[in-house]
Amino acid sequence: MERSEVKALLELYFEGQTTLEQERQLSAYFLTCEDIPAELLPYKAIFAAFATAKVVTTTVEPKVQNPRRSWKIIWGVAASLSAAACVVLGVFLWSGKPQDGTTDLVCYVDGVEVTDSDIALAEAERILADAAADVSQAMAQIEKINIFNKR
Numbered sequence: 001m002e003r004s005e006v007k008a009l010l011e012l013y014f015e016g017q018t019t020l021e022q023e024r025q026l027s028a029y030f031l032t033c034e035d036i037p038a039e040l041l042p043y044k045a046i047f048a049a050f051a052t053a054k055v056v057t058t059t060v061e062p063k064v065q066n067p068r069r070s071w072k073i074i075w076g077v078a079a080s081l082s083a084a085a086c087v088v089l090g091v092f093l094w095s096g097k098p099q100d101g102t103t104d105l106v107c108y109v110d111g112v113e114v115t116d117s118d119i120a121l122a123e124a125e126r127i128l129a130d131a132a133a134d135v136s137q138a139m140a141q142i143e144k145i146n147i148f149n150k151r
Contacts, residue, residue: 001029003037010043027051077138081131088127092120 009026012018018026030036030047092107106113107120114120 001025001033003040006040074135074138074142078135081135085128085131089124092124
């Protein structure tokens with residue numbers, strides 16, 4: 001290999017633009033050539049060190065998340081949503097104050113006072129349905145994780 005070709009390959013090598021074949025050519029040149037110019041001798045030591053480097057292997061297994069933990073998360077989310085739904089339902093159904101003695105129910109839906117129990121119950125059902133949908137989405141995501149972990 002010519003000196004100019006080696007210099008060009010070295011420049012590409014240190015810029016990270018060489019192919020594996022070009023790197024093998026450089027390594028072979030520095031390991032087998034006897035008459036290396038003085039200006040390229042430092043590179044011979046580099047490639048000699050690469051050639052003697054041992055391949056490092058590890059026996060550490062990648063850590064896979066325990067599926068039981070994901071179920072704990074699901075149950076925690078479900079319990080939190082259930083508790084929140086119970087609080088909301090309790091606020092809607094039992095926090096009213098009588099007005100003129102005509103009703104026992106007063107609740108607020110989007111900042112508007114509601115005294116009709118049917119509207120309050122419908123709003124509580126909507127909130128519970130939203131919570132159930134959130135739990136269903138979380139369960140679907142956990143199922144995807146479990147499928148991935150089984151691979």
